[in-house]
Amino acid sequence: MTDERTANDQSPWMPFENRRRARDEKREAVLRMAVQVFLEQGYHRATLNEVAERLNITKPALYNYFRSKDEILFECWALGQEQVDDLIAVINRSRQSGLGKLRALVHAYAETMATDFGASLVRFDPRDLKPHNAEKVRAAKRGIDLTFRRYIAEGIADGSIKPCDPKLAAFAIAGSLNWIGHWYQRGGSLTPDAIADEFAIRLTDGLARRSVKKASAEAAPAPRTRKPTKGENR
Amino acid sequence: MTDERTANDQSPWMPFENRRRARDEKREAVLRMAVQVFLEQGYHRATLNEVAERLNITKPALYNYFRSKDEILFECWALGQEQVDDLIAVINRSRQSGLGKLRALVHAYAETMATDFGASLVRFDPRDLKPHNAEKVRAAKRGIDLTFRRYIAEGIADGSIKPCDPKLAAFAIAGSLNWIGHWYQRGGSLTPDAIADEFAIRLTDGLARRSVKKASAEAAPAPRTRKPTKGENR
Amino acid sequence: MTDERTANDQSPWMPFENRRRARDEKREAVLRMAVQVFLEQGYHRATLNEVAERLNITKPALYNYFRSKDEILFECWALGQEQVDDLIAVINRSRQSGLGKLRALVHAYAETMATDFGASLVRFDPRDLKPHNAEKVRAAKRGIDLTFRRYIAEGIADGSIKPCDPKLAAFAIAGSLNWIGHWYQRGGSLTPDAIADEFAIRLTDGLARRSVKKASAEAAPAPRTRKPTKGENR
Amino acid sequence: MTDERTANDQSPWMPFENRRRARDEKREAVLRMAVQVFLEQGYHRATLNEVAERLNITKPALYNYFRSKDEILFECWALGQEQVDDLIAVINRSRQSGLGKLRALVHAYAETMATDFGASLVRFDPRDLKPHNAEKVRAAKRGIDLTFRRYIAEGIADGSIKPCDPKLAAFAIAGSLNWIGHWYQRGGSLTPDAIADEFAIRLTDGLARRSVKKASAEAAPAPRTRKPTKGENR
DNA sequence: AATGAATGAGCATTCATTCAT
DNA sequence: TATGAATGAATGCTCATTCAT
Known part of the structure; x- marks a missing residue:
């Protein structure tokens, strides 16, 4: 997760590109984890906290990538x-x-x-x-x-x-x-x-x-x- | 306990039977309504209030027949x-x-x-x-x-x-x-x-x-x- | 519970006296059981259902002798x-x-x-x-x-x-x-x-x-x- | 709340310390208020709403610091x-x-x-x-x-x-x-x-x-x- | 971009109490 | 007198979501 960050700092030439890529990668990582948790526990029993914790981030961080829980569901x-x-x-x-x-x-x-x-x-x-x-x-x-x-x-x-x-x-x-x-x-x-x-x-x-x-x-x-x-x- | 009651009436085993039958019928009515609501809205989105209201009773009344929401689900x-x-x-x-x-x-x-x-x-x-x-x-x-x-x-x-x-x-x-x-x-x-x-x-x-x-x-x-x-x- | 009842039926001469005595005895029985349950579990955790069940009667029956739970407490x-x-x-x-x-x-x-x-x-x-x-x-x-x-x-x-x-x-x-x-x-x-x-x-x-x-x-x-x-x- | 920010700029390890301290202080404030309310009204009559309101926060906020009402009681x-x-x-x-x-x-x-x-x-x-x-x-x-x-x-x-x-x-x-x-x-x-x-x-x-x-x-x-x-x- | 903290909305559940029978 | 059934009121707790930092 921090890898892109460092990569970003090291390659100032395409910071924007990198950022966007990093962002997309994170977005995908969220989805991969979310779909797993949702399937495992069921959408309603699954909490965003659980998803976030497994990603070693916090719940509100998810809102940087998605607007709502159901949007995550939809993207999955x-x-x-x-x-x-x-x-x-x-x-x-x-x-x-x-x-x-x-x-x-x-x-x-x-x-x-x-x-x-x-x-x-x-x-x-x-x-x-x-x-x-x-x-x-x-x-x-x-x-x-x-x-x-x-x-x-x-x-x-x-x-x-x-x-x-x-x-x-x-x-x-x-x-x-x-x-x-x-x-x-x-x-x-x-x-x-x-x-x-x-x-x-x-x-x-x-x-x-x-x-x-x-x-x-x-x-x-x-x-x-x-x-x-x-x-x-x- | 109910013996005096039953003995009191004319058809000794009827009232008890009746009561039990009425109770069973109501229990079943609850299940029929519940399964409908659960299928219609999904278990988590469905509320006991909705089930009760459609039966023209109040939520706590359901607890006369079932111990919990998930027990209702199970009985369905x-x-x-x-x-x-x-x-x-x-x-x-x-x-x-x-x-x-x-x-x-x-x-x-x-x-x-x-x-x-x-x-x-x-x-x-x-x-x-x-x-x-x-x-x-x-x-x-x-x-x-x-x-x-x-x-x-x-x-x-x-x-x-x-x-x-x-x-x-x-x-x-x-x-x-x-x-x-x-x-x-x-x-x-x-x-x-x-x-x-x-x-x-x-x-x-x-x-x-x-x-x-x-x-x-x-x-x-x-x-x-x-x-x-x-x-x-x- | 039914003992007084039968006794009552058998001695029609002093039904009133008997009734009152029976009533008072039941009242006291309730209090004896209630104080026990209240002490054992604490007033708030104790339910009238528990008290009633231990007396082999039903909850509403208690209301023949007392107006409310707190009245029982007070009488104890x-x-x-x-x-x-x-x-x-x-x-x-x-x-x-x-x-x-x-x-x-x-x-x-x-x-x-x-x-x-x-x-x-x-x-x-x-x-x-x-x-x-x-x-x-x-x-x-x-x-x-x-x-x-x-x-x-x-x-x-x-x-x-x-x-x-x-x-x-x-x-x-x-x-x-x-x-x-x-x-x-x-x-x-x-x-x-x-x-x-x-x-x-x-x-x-x-x-x-x-x-x-x-x-x-x-x-x-x-x-x-x-x-x-x-x-x-x- | 703004304290950590300023402190943050000056001493890198402060903000964490500060946060934790602030958190602990709030936790304690909750306990001080809770014990007061509990003593005043009795544990069962006291509601978390009352505790929260006296602290000018809302009920669920308490759950940031404690897992349940009885845990608060225990901590007191x-x-x-x-x-x-x-x-x-x-x-x-x-x-x-x-x-x-x-x-x-x-x-x-x-x-x-x-x-x-x-x-x-x-x-x-x-x-x-x-x-x-x-x-x-x-x-x-x-x-x-x-x-x-x-x-x-x-x-x-x-x-x-x-x-x-x-x-x-x-x-x-x-x-x-x-x-x-x-x-x-x-x-x-x-x-x-x-x-x-x-x-x-x-x-x-x-x-x-x-x-x-x-x-x-x-x-x-x-x-x-x-x-x-x-x-x-x- | 990320976090701690806080909130609002909602819901299941409990239980004393009432009422018709 | 006693019961089954029903109710209203209340409360703890969860969680998605927001906000200031």
């Missing part, structure tokens, strides 16, 4: 959301069948759920946020849900996924994944990657026109289709 | 757990394949998740309870999880379920189901029964040695998506 | 005060020297302090009473104090007591005695009578123109320290 | 106990006969009883404390009692005190002294010093092998520790 969520947004963006850019995209999303999302910020997406309660932010959260959740549905619809359209109700299928899959955020614990017998692998298969196998096992046994190349326009999914 | 959970215990007991007594039991459990559990007390099983935080009760909750959760795994293992043993890791499969299924407690809202477009039907198929189809569709296609020429005869699932 | 005190008043009345009527009266008072007061109602004289706080009653208590306390002083003054006048400041002497003696109410416990190694004997000597010996020891040594060749015939002390 | 008691411990330590170090030590203790203890913190030793109820602290209090009380007994026993051994039962003698003396804490009021006609003088003589005269009066009459220089003149009061 936002970091997790950012991860998901990125991961969706990558998949969106990829050229795969609907099933392929769905599997990629399941895999990546499962891994995310095993991180602190990822878990914060499903273990924090939007009602603890200011209405303004709560709405952002709800919108983002809807967005993720729609992405699941879209991939499924794409898969149905391109024949990689058996016809089904995308809405309920998405709920089922998302439920399994979100639940990871509740039961996964670091240091358990399962690595996030293993979980992700397993879920990517299991959750989509029932939907696949050809199950993974059979498909790979037959060595049939994954059916590829064009990417349908968004309008088509809806 | 307990009512939900009771439902699940009952439902598992019934399935345990039934003579079905592992797959059959699993499907029956999925169906019944899904329906339970759509009730207030059912949702309280997954939306309340055991850490809000006294250690004593928190442990009971955790034990019960473990119990449910083990039931899922057991049915799967049975299914693998009797050939109705494809070989797989019961632990992860159980997590995946339970996750989907538990998530219902988070998104289901009364008055939505989906009835609990419809959800339960759909989940019973979808979540188990991937595990079944023969998928529902194929199996029914072979057995009966009526390809059903949504609503198979209930008898079939169970 | 009053019973103790009555004892002291009686005991002073007896001594006042006796024909003794001032020293003799003082010793008699010390002895009797010490014994009283070892009773529940006696202890209530010094262990309850008048500020817990309604102003009306608090004033009665204070007046009575002053009365006792004045009695001590009067006996001392009488003793000085009649030569049985060495000249001294009656006020401070009374304080010193009363203090020792009152303190008994704080430390005495039933079942301890000292009997109330033994304590009373000892205090009667010790607290007055310093005041006596002739100490007990010397006096008795002159009168009788049996030097006694601990246990003179009761008659002698009084 | 502790300050008084400290005084007594010190005073006993001094007497223990002195070279006097048992009688001399006893008289010194009586005198000093009497004076202490006329202070707020001294009175708190006997007017607060250990049962209002957490078990942990209550035990400390009881142990300390036993310690004081034993000190009285020890001095008496020493006196008997060295011949300065007439043979007697140290236990009861200690009770009698301590009772008189403790009672001071109940009746003494600032602004009364008696000064603490006068009371102490009087009690030191009166309470020990009965025990002395030679009474003060006689002894001084015989021209034996009274072995005095604390307070020579004022013979008039005696």
Whole structure:
């Protein structure tokens, strides 16, 4: 923590840059500690004192970086959301069948759920946020849900996924994944990657026109289709 | 103590019975209102005042029926757990394949998740309870999880379920189901029964040695998506 | 509780008398239990529920006999005060020297302090009473104090007591005695009578123109320290 | 408050010192006010609000210095106990006969009883404390009692005190002294010093092998520790 | 940028007391 | 007379937030 400070004193050329970097680093450090404490104890039972103490600072110091406890909560969520947004963006850019995209999303999302910020997406309660932010959260959740549905619809359209109700299928899959955020614990017998692998298969196998096992046994190349326009999914 | 009272009246055991029944009814009314408020606002944001006011009584009156806020929380959970215990007991007594039991459990559990007390099983935080009760909750959760795994293992043993890791499969299924407690809202477009039907198929189809569709296609020429005869699932 | 009731029903001839007697007996029973609980736990920590439960009745039942908790407290005190008043009345009527009266008072007061109602004289706080009653208590306390002083003054006048400041002497003696109410416990190694004997000597010996020891040594060749015939002390 | 700032510029280690001192001073101020309110109204009737308001702060501010109401009570008691411990330590170090030590203790203890913190030793109820602290209090009380007994026993051994039962003698003396804490009021006609003088003589005269009066009459220089003149009061 | 101190708002809980039965 | 139920009043305590330094 004091490292940046000293660094700052030693490099007077870019004091501003350094300061801002130091500030951002501290901000992040707060979030990393906060998300941990919030997950560990629950948002309401967790106190800012606890967060501050673990950072070896005092409570009011937190207010240099955040305006309120719920803003901290929101930022924790936002970091997790950012991860998901990125991961969706990558998949969106990829050229795969609907099933392929769905599997990629399941895999990546499962891994995310095993991180602190990822878990914060499903273990924090939007009602603890200011209405303004709560709405952002709800919108983002809807967005993720729609992405699941879209991939499924794409898969149905391109024949990689058996016809089904995308809405309920998405709920089922998302439920399994979100639940990871509740039961996964670091240091358990399962690595996030293993979980992700397993879920990517299991959750989509029932939907696949050809199950993974059979498909790979037959060595049939994954059916590829064009990417349908968004309008088509809806 | 109440003997003179009862003896005094005409129906010796009625008044006492009546009193006790009235008391139990009120206790339950409190729980029904409390679970509603707790789900609606979240345990910490909800105040006993709110619960009491909605019941047209005053806060201290609640203490005639419960010793503390967290005891109310626990009792809400307990009512939900009771439902699940009952439902598992019934399935345990039934003579079905592992797959059959699993499907029956999925169906019944899904329906339970759509009730207030059912949702309280997954939306309340055991850490809000006294250690004593928190442990009971955790034990019960473990119990449910083990039931899922057991049915799967049975299914693998009797050939109705494809070989797989019961632990992860159980997590995946339970996750989907538990998530219902988070998104289901009364008055939505989906009835609990419809959800339960759909989940019973979808979540188990991937595990079944023969998928529902194929199996029914072979057995009966009526390809059903949504609503198979209930008898079939169970 | 029901005993009086039945007795009442069986002897319809004097129902009124019986009722009143029963009522008074219950009233006293309440006071005996209350003083015990109050002493044991302290007035504020003690609840009427506790008192009632130990009597196998319910809290509101107490209100048939007393108007308020502090009235119970006052009545406990009053019973103790009555004892002291009686005991002073007896001594006042006796024909003794001032020293003799003082010793008699010390002895009797010490014994009283070892009773529940006696202890209530010094262990309850008048500020817990309604102003009306608090004033009665204070007046009575002053009365006792004045009695001590009067006996001392009488003793000085009649030569049985060495000249001294009656006020401070009374304080010193009363203090020792009152303190008994704080430390005495039933079942301890000292009997109330033994304590009373000892205090009667010790607290007055310093005041006596002739100490007990010397006096008795002159009168009788049996030097006694601990246990003179009761008659002698009084 | 501005003091630290100025001091800060001049002496680097001052501000911390100053802060701590300021804090300690405030803590003490709280205790001084609290003991006053507690004595005045009784612990249970006194509210932290009252204490805070008299200090021109708000209730929660008190929690910067103490963890709970009963901790404040305990600290009040502790300050008084400290005084007594010190005073006993001094007497223990002195070279006097048992009688001399006893008289010194009586005198000093009497004076202490006329202070707020001294009175708190006997007017607060250990049962209002957490078990942990209550035990400390009881142990300390036993310690004081034993000190009285020890001095008496020493006196008997060295011949300065007439043979007697140290236990009861200690009770009698301590009772008189403790009672001071109940009746003494600032602004009364008696000064603490006068009371102490009087009690030191009166309470020990009965025990002395030679009474003060006689002894001084015989021209034996009274072995005095604390307070020579004022013979008039005696 | 950081801190000690203070505050305001809120909430669970307790308990004497009342009342209808 | 006794009870179950309900209430009002009060209070200790917590904690996010602010402010002067």
